[in-house]
Amino acid sequence: MNYFQFKLDNKLSRRSTESSQMLQKFPSRIPIVLEKAWNSRLSQLPKSKFMCPGEYTEQQFVTCVRKKLALGSETALFVFVNGVDLIAGNSLMSDVYNKEKDDDGFLYMVYCEQDVLGGN
Secondary structure (H helix, E strand, O other): OOOOHHHHHOOHHHHHHHHHHHHHHOOOEEEEEEEEOOOOOOOOOOOOEEEEEOOOEHHHHHHHHHHHHOOOOOEEEEEEEOOOEEOOOOOEHHHHHHHHOOOOOOEEEEEEEEEOOOOO
16 A cells, blocks of 8 residues: 555655664664554644654554644544554564565554544
8 A cells, every 4th residue: 555645755765775774773663654544633743754662562652652642531542554454552563563564664554543431
């Protein structure tokens, strides 16, 4: 799937070089491109590229994203790998990366919300 804006804005060779450089500089971290889902009402994060510690679980990564978005407890945040797959909260990000990374070396994810507990 090629609906990630980062892919549209950057050629494969540039993306591959960038992820390789990031991995070389920070070998224990995961290069992630995280973009807002097209139908999400959440705010856009100021940047789309992240370096996540490989030992983080998916839930720890989501917690970091929640903080960056300043979400209250009434809003559930969902993160989908490659825009379609939910992953278990206890999955290690390094395992997700090794299984789901793109040919360019990045792990692509999208985020969206779901109101809970009577929210709108």
